[in-house]
Amino acid sequence: MSGTSTEYLLLLTAVTAGVTFLLRALPFLFFGTGKRPPALVLSIGNVLSPAAIAMLVVYCFTCYVRDRAPADHMFGLAEIAAAVVVVSLQLWKRNPLLSILAGTAVYMTLVQTVVP
């Protein structure tokens, strides 16, 4: 199946929208009647998000190294430099848009000029 076949795109749209809606609806489905959620669900629910986002960061970085030898991407130098820019700016200015734009600009400049 080609990545851009209409069937795949329709399925992808439906699946992502459906799963996202279900997640949003979960508390209303289970606890809409006034029951308190079980303690385990609440405690895992509260801590899962930072763990999952950290995992996604690692996943993104592995995607950059996936198909290339370490020397070909300067041992991740561009990725690390851009990530440092993003995190420092966010810690300093607390402006998500600024951090993302600046980090992406640094990364694009590096991969288009310095790093082959």
Add this chain to the structure above:
Amino acid sequence: MNQKPVLKQAFVSSLPVLMGYSTMGFAAGVLLAAKSGVRLPALWAFLTSATSISGALQFMLVDWIRTAQPMLDVVLLTVCLNIRYSMYGLSLIERFRGLPLAKKLYLIWSLTDETYALEVENKVPPGGDSILYCLTLAALNHCYWIFGVVSGAFAGAALPFPNKGIDFAMTALFLVILTDQCRERKNRVYAAVGLLASVVCALIFGAGKMLIPSMVLMLSALIVFRKPFGRLETWKPGAGS
């Protein structure tokens, strides 16, 4: 009573979201047009942004379309990205109780990070209808997001530019979310758990196959060690135990 002040306040409250969504959506739209290889990017930008209304997901979709990611991965990744949404409803159950089904479904469907924050803040004028306020906010934010993504897709398709590396925007978005979460001391413990679990799984299973094992390892660790992790939340180096 006259509900005009409610509509006005909803619009005023939504203005910061207009700034955020139109620019962030624009970036996601440009990325979709530039990197996904899809024909008619504006159409798919519209369909995906209108149905999911999820920022991080909108960025991830580009990669999934380009690589025809298997559906099981798509489901798991969507759960990872958006699991936080499943906590939001808990604070809105009471307010949304007894609403007509269509209104309730729309309010749930449109529950993004920003819309949730504004609905919880609930700056409805005295005597105003809180549900009308929430519905107006939700619909406005929904429109801003669609507008941002679709206009980005048009721009990206119309003006090709040297876009190598633009996909870092998604990594940057996750880094921003993680940075903000780690301002809270207790979240650092769990971010470290996710980090360790996924690095271990990336080394063992390889970059392409790390996601499912990472999720399993992470969840098991969070459940099995929830008590020690709980103690770590308040642990300070050098303070003794």
